[in-house]
């Protein structure tokens with residue numbers, strides 16, 4: 001999905017993350033700066049979310065932003081820098 005795609009609603013997004021992952025911290029800081037509240041799915045404390053991430057995205061690496069597009073497609077965006085760029089582009 002490119003940054004020119006339609007503006008997503010926060011309800012379409014979920015952040016798979018782990019509290020002590022430094023890359024996840026960077027994403028959460030960016031969210032705070034944007035005043036953006038997203039559903040947080042912690043893969044360490046909630047193993048079902050880790051299973052969901054691996055099943056959908058292909059690997060358990062966090063952070064991963066899940067984007068449920070209005071056309072029914074689900075996108076799994078790994079890489080903290082890409083996630084931060086996406087959030088700033090759409091919610092900045």
Ligand SMILES: N[C@@H](CCC(=O)N[C@@H](CS)C(=O)NCC(=O)O)C(=O)O
Pocket residue numbers: 020021022023059060061062063078079080081
């Ligand atoms: N380049 C990635 C690094 C992400 C990363 O290394 N995450 C670690 C946690 S700090 C992880 O999930 N490792 C376990 C795995 O890859 O399955 C980013 O910036 O998001």
